[in-house]
Amino acid sequence: MLNRIGNQTLVFKNKPRVIGSYSVVGPKEGQGNFGKFFHKVLKDDLFGEKSYEAAESKMLLCAINGAIENANINKDNVDALFAGDLMNQIISSSFAARTLEVPYFGLFGACSTMAESLIMGACHVDGGFARYAACATGSHFSSAEKQFRYPLELGTQRPPTSQWTVTGMGCTILGLAEKGISIDYATIGKVVDWDVTDANNMGAAMAPAAMSTLKAHLEDTGKSPDDYDLILTGDLGKLGSEILIDLMEYHGYKLGTNYNDCGQMIYDNTQKTFMGGSGCGCGASILNSYVYTRLLKHELKNVLFIATGALMSTVSSQQGNSIPSIAHAVSISIGGKDV
Amino acid sequence: MLNRIGNQTLVFKNKPRVIGSYSVVGPKEGQGNFGKFFHKVLKDDLFGEKSYEAAESKMLLCAINGAIENANINKDNVDALFAGDLMNQIISSSFAARTLEVPYFGLFGACSTMAESLIMGACHVDGGFARYAACATGSHFSSAEKQFRYPLELGTQRPPTSQWTVTGMGCTILGLAEKGISIDYATIGKVVDWDVTDANNMGAAMAPAAMSTLKAHLEDTGKSPDDYDLILTGDLGKLGSEILIDLMEYHGYKLGTNYNDCGQMIYDNTQKTFMGGSGCGCGASILNSYVYTRLLKHELKNVLFIATGALMSTVSSQQGNSIPSIAHAVSISIGGKDV
Numbered sequence: 001m002l003n004r005i006g007n008q009t010l011v012f013k014n015k016p017r018v019i020g021s022y023s024v025v026g027p028k029e030g031q032g033n034f035g036k037f038f039h040k041v042l043k044d045d046l047f048g049e050k051s052y053e054a055a056e057s058k059m060l061l062c063a064i065n066g067a068i069e070n071a072n073i074n075k076d077n078v079d080a081l082f083a084g085d086l087m088n089q090i091i092s093s094s095f096a097a098r099t100l101e102v103p104y105f106g107l108f109g110a111c112s113t114m115a116e117s118l119i120m121g122a123c124h125v126d127g128g129f130a131r132y133a134a135c136a137t138g139s140h141f142s143s144a145e146k147q148f149r150y151p152l153e154l155g156t157q158r159p160p161t162s163q164w165t166v167t168g169m170g171c172t173i174l175g176l177a178e179k180g181i182s183i184d185y186a187t188i189g190k191v192v193d194w195d196v197t198d199a200n201n202m203g204a205a206m207a208p209a210a211m212s213t214l215k216a217h218l219e220d221t222g223k224s225p226d227d228y229d230l231i232l233t234g235d236l237g238k239l240g241s242e243i244l245i246d247l248m249e250y251h252g253y254k255l256g257t258n259y260n261d262c263g264q265m266i267y268d269n270t271q272k273t274f275m276g277g278s279g280c281g282c283g284a285s286i287l288n289s290y291v292y293t294r295l296l297k298h299e300l301k302n303v304l305f306i307a308t309g310a311l312m313s314t315v316s317s318q319q320g321n322s323i324p325s326i327a328h329a330v331s332i333s334i335g336g337k338d339v
Numbered sequence: 340m341l342n343r344i345g346n347q348t349l350v351f352k353n354k355p356r357v358i359g360s361y362s363v364v365g366p367k368e369g370q371g372n373f374g375k376f377f378h379k380v381l382k383d384d385l386f387g388e389k390s391y392e393a394a395e396s397k398m399l400l401c402a403i404n405g406a407i408e409n410a411n412i413n414k415d416n417v418d419a420l421f422a423g424d425l426m427n428q429i430i431s432s433s434f435a436a437r438t439l440e441v442p443y444f445g446l447f448g449a450c451s452t453m454a455e456s457l458i459m460g461a462c463h464v465d466g467g468f469a470r471y472a473a474c475a476t477g478s479h480f481s482s483a484e485k486q487f488r489y490p491l492e493l494g495t496q497r498p499p500t501s502q503w504t505v506t507g508m509g510c511t512i513l514g515l516a517e518k519g520i521s522i523d524y525a526t527i528g529k530v531v532d533w534d535v536t537d538a539n540n541m542g543a544a545m546a547p548a549a550m551s552t553l554k555a556h557l558e559d560t561g562k563s564p565d566d567y568d569l570i571l572t573g574d575l576g577k578l579g580s581e582i583l584i585d586l587m588e589y590h591g592y593k594l595g596t597n598y599n600d601c602g603q604m605i606y607d608n609t610q611k612t613f614m615g616g617s618g619c620g621c622g623a624s625i626l627n628s629y630v631y632t633r634l635l636k637h638e639l640k641n642v643l644f645i646a647t648g649a650l651m652s653t654v655s656s657q658q659g660n661s662i663p664s665i666a667h668a669v670s671i672s673i674g675g676k677d678v
Contacts, residue, residue, distance in 0.1 A: 001467050002470065003466065003467040003468050004418065004467070004468065004469075008442050010468050053654060053655070053658065054658070079343065079527075080527060084445075084447065086428075087654070088427040088428070088652040088653070089425075089427070089447065089449065089650060089651065089652035089655075090447045090650075091650070091651070091652045091654065091655045094530060094650035094663050094665075095655070095660070095663060097529075097530040097663075097665075098530040098531075098532050100530075101529050101530070102529060103347050103528065103529055104527070104528065104529060104530055104665060105446070105448070105455060105458075105459070105527070106446065106448050106650070106665075107444070107445065107446060107447065108428065108429045108445040108446065108447040109444070110428065116444060116445070120459070123462060123466060123468050124462060126466065127342065127462060127465065127466025127467075127468070128340045128341050128342040129342050129349050129462050129466070130343075131341065188419060188442035188443070188444070189442065190440050190441060190443060191433060191436040191437040191439075191440070191443055311428060311429075311430070311433035311445070312428065312430070313426065313427040313428035313430045314427070315392060315426070315430065315486075316392070316428075316430045316434070319390055319392065319393070321434070324433050324434060324436075324437040326433075326436075326443065326445075
């Protein structure tokens, strides 16, 4: 029995539910547009640690433990943790998993990781391979700048197309339940590369991948963009989301006011982040706070969450390669609509 | 219906089968003990490319395409590619996936990735989320040395506990079929860290993780080590596998002549690799050639493949952290034994 429709879309017949969630962000994100939605806002983004890398891992652990507590389960009930991050060899996730001591799968999908982990978790819960799955990711501005761009101490000027890596984490606990927010479909992305080489213009690099996956999702499910109350990309930023709107229009789909982008939304306009937020933590922190909260209040009924990732490394860029990108989509609803 | 037994073990009731496989290795590996088993041995480990990173990605693509051809399917039938590697941001996998244009999940499990990808693929095939899944990984000596240790040009002396990163790739295609090699169980690892800080002694760092997963597998399934014709760890090397034997003995399990380690086996004693091979490609290339070949000839009936990964990065090591490790186990058989 194949749980798929079309070319790239999975159908979750047992409707894995969001049993718990948690978000933790840095001070700048707390001062942004979603400050009141996040579960925890840090006063200091070092979080009591000596390095930003250690702080990032501690924040991720905090998000996972927070979601387990929010789900009102014991960590021994978590049959699988699916987690990844932006650090080389995803050390933030692996060091968090070391403390948690639960069965662990490390993922790398760059900023698409929140959707990737949700898809993995939904497959494991839906297929009976896990009672509860923890799906987690996040990013930290200071560790990402150091690894991908310049040390903060240099005070390097940022180009106008740049985005600001979100210091934030999110975790969702999935399990089977009678009611609540459910994961209905997922569309797995293919790698798309339109020859963008500017690592300071990630929105432009990732927009074609978002288009590819959104188009595949609509074709596979027979839905139109209007069937969703909210179509939310992870972190295309202002420029990237404008490009996505244009690309979808070219393919005959009109994205209206029900479309938005976490990168575009997360910071206040006064916060000088140019094109907005980016990083795994951007979509992860907003999904696990604002989106689920509005779904639980029935202010939203159907959400298509599309997390986008730029899959380059500093080495691939230094060797002159363009930026391969990917987007995974997860269809999330409340109200027990039949699939 | 829960497809699990014990605390960490999955049961694949629909018995996903190995439909195809392929291995490609560098010249040194071709001269080692398994030269005649590998599908392709390169004459030059640059594989016609200008960088070792590009060569690594091309080799991985070659392995995936080879396995698809060996499975006698079209790449459009591959519903999901699960792949990862050792490079920062797993560029080898993502660039290979860019050319392939199939739905793609990036993984990071360090040298445990062959088992991680097999588990993911088996879950997707068993759960009806994929008709065919491609599970692939690999490593390249020269790119790994450059990233994790020293540039080759320095000619740095290697310590006696060091292992040699295998230049090799492997890919398995899983699908449902009436007969053939089947994936029966998988035991998902937890992160284990016994405070080893020496990145030139990976065997010692990873042996406790192998012990943890092997012990969990035996407890969960009620099997004894003797139930397997071959228990094969991924790349503990000579020292690491001796430590594993000791640790298992401490816990009351005797590993006999049916236990071996890919890292220990892959090179000839004259090849000056000290403790033997390591890297994702070590277990991947041997599993996808020698092990499947012997299973298909019924020279082996039941194999437990345990791939081990050291989850540190250069940054985590430079900051004084120890090396968290993980091992995933996959139980593979031929002969259609009932689960």
